[in-house]
Amino acid sequence: MSRKPRIYFPGAIYHITDRGNRCAALFYDDRDRKKYLGIVEEAHSQYPFHLHSYCLMSNHIHLLLETINHHPQQIMSMINTQYAIYFNRRYEFIGHVFQGRYKASLIDSLQYFLEVSKYIHLNPVESGLALSPESYPWSSYNAYISSNHPNPLVTTEKVLFYFPEPKIENYRLFVEETKAER
Template identity: 65%
Template sequence: MARKPRVWFPSAVYHITKRGNRRSALFYDKQDRLTYLSMFEEARTFFPCILHSYCLMTNHIHLQLETIEHHPQHIMKMLNSRYAVYFNRRHSYEGHLFQGRYRAELILSTDYFLKVSKYIHLNPVEANIVKSPEIYDWSSYNAYISSQDNPHISTSRTLSYFPEPATEKYRAYVEGKNTLIH
């Protein structure tokens, strides 16, 4: 039976997830994570897109990705295939790194857009890795709540939904202290 084609149109936004094969690790250390982010940037030079948020967990990834002119399949194919080759070479492995096809949920509303951003940033907290999302080094959260620069993401759309001071309001939204958005 053929796979159901994914819905795509220019400027479509997705919550993309990808898991390690049999839930095995995708990242062993800082170098693996930095390489993944570097490879994302390389893929973006071929297939421009906007990354609104991300979280690199040990055995899976979350990307909140907005397309521009290319279907996300092109971005994900380049990124995942290159990263799998790198990972297998570096760690002397063979075979599949990723489990099946990447998952891409289309985001069609502002409410869902913000819920996905919150979910992604709280993922390490929910997994009991950290007590607070700003402690986790491998997500885009700190770019939202501090002056820390993160060249991989754009915070402007997400923060535009919050009244000033938007960074404080976003933090309150994510950390459950306030759900007021504009």
């Protein structure tokens, strides 16, 4: 049985997730995370795209990615292939690093777009890896809330556009509001 083709058009925005094979770790240390982000940067050079948000967890990743002229399949194929080669060489493993095909949910509304950015940035907090989203170093959150943490991989303008001035503070409030405050 063949897979359903993914919906693609230039400017499509996706919440992309990928998990380690059998839910195993994708990243054992900061060197692995830096390598992954370096590969994302290489993919960005070869297949330009906008990365609005990301988070690298121990056994999975989240990307909020907007295409320009390349299908996400090309982008993710490069990222996953290059990272799998690196990972298997470094740890002397054989076989699949990622569990099946990456997931790509098409973002079809402004509310969904903003909620996915929030979800990605809260993932380490919800998982108990960090007390606050800004204390987790392997997400794009600090690129949004601090001018001291510029991140050339991340495009913050589109998300921040939808918040009133002061945009950064209002985005922070949006992300960090507790469920009790909603």
